[in-house]
Amino acid sequence: MATALTSGAHLPQTSLLQSGLHLYQSAILVHSSNLWADRLSQVSEIHLTVDMRKPGDHAILKATFGSEKNGLHRRGSKLVVHFWDTVRSGFIKQPSTSVTGPRDAELSEDVPFNDADVVIIEKMHPDGTREKITFSSNVAVNVQELEQLCLKVGWPKRAQSKVEAAIKNSFMVASLSLVRESSQPDGRPNEVKRELIGMARATSDHVFNATIWDVLVDPCYQGQGLGKALVEQMVRALLRRNIGNITLFADSQVVDFYKNLGFEADPEGIKGMFWYPRF
């Protein structure tokens, strides 16, 4: 029975970013057919499921296609993903196996993000309700919801107009949402509820550097690897935009957290400095 991939415990999201780790001793191979490449731009959700029956066998990559969320139609494609290629390119295009991202020429103009949402955790309940936590880098964040979330983690309150402006001026605003889909009995469309449970944003010059700020996860959902997933997916999204230098400032107690995600402290001896008002 294929098992839906759940949290980082089963498949460390980091493994897809860092080379040298094996997924259940199986290599995942991606066929890049043109068909796949074309369809990828239409993909709105990506699920990665691992067939638990035969470890060492290929993984099944399912993708949900559709140009609009409402007009989704599901297809399961038994594609085999080349692990090393995904690791190397981080799902950016690669000469031989291009699971593609936007080409350099396209990136010379500011193309709005159309990256697919990524499902981090998915749970099916016996009553037919489906709960999933998704990452998105292009869904608009509701400022009121964000304010609630900031208060929940204990941050000082900030002027809403300022928060709105900060979000508008950020290069990328990534969010984790809890999506609850309850099946309606008499064939009516499913009721979908979406709740903001995590956020991170990055400022950037759109070309060379990006700095990640304000990483937060709802305390009720902490401890599940969501923070890791959030930052990891955000880094991937930034890499897809060809940002070569992804930086952040880490409080001493979270330095190890970021080290595990591929960040290096004081790279080449470079020191982070902050301005202090003195006069």
Place this chain on the structure above:
Amino acid sequence: MATRVPLSSASPEHQKYAFQHSIEVNLAGLASRRSNLRWTIRSSLAASCFSTPPQGAWKPWLCAPCSPSAASQSTLGVTETEAEAFGVTETGSFSVSDETLLARGFELHNSLQGIDLDHLNDLFVKVGFPRRQKQKLERALQHTSSIRWLQEVKSHKLVAFARATGDDVFNAIIWDVVVDPSYQGLGLGKAIMERLMVDLLSKGITNIGLYAEPNVVGFYKPLGYIADPQGIRAMAYSRKGK
């Protein structure tokens, strides 16, 4: 009363300790508009900055009486008192005034207009930075909210440059601070930095960071920058892996 705030992110603007001071305003002292501005900036600084400076002493400048200082208008529209109002310099004026810069033959620019990207790239190379692809450099500068650069009038040479990116409200990072090696030691770097910082502070941005190579940490310290404040570390994503 000090309220302890749990830390949950990498953002230094959210501190462990968010003090809520009652801000006592000496209304009698807020005679001039300048003083008003000073008070506003300082109170917002208090709300968002580290509550305890690393030195350990909390400066009660919130309640300090405001002392007006002489205003002088420069030809470039930046008043010297703005340096004081934002606490960028101790003396209350820029280290090198606009007049002095002009007298020495340097013209200050604060926008992309008139910049020669080839000259900028040449400057980057002179100080050991990589040369950037011109189209990419232009795009990056278009998405940079604050730019300051100095041009030698006689030779049209680009001699100093600095830029800052951010969300224009809370945070800013200063990048690419460069001074032509032939023109170093004249205070040009300081001149650029002070003006860039006044620009950022005037937007209300109080969280200003930068990444300094080890040999230039000493350049930023007198400008008011502190390395690894309260143990905060600069980190960069590295594809070399674990």
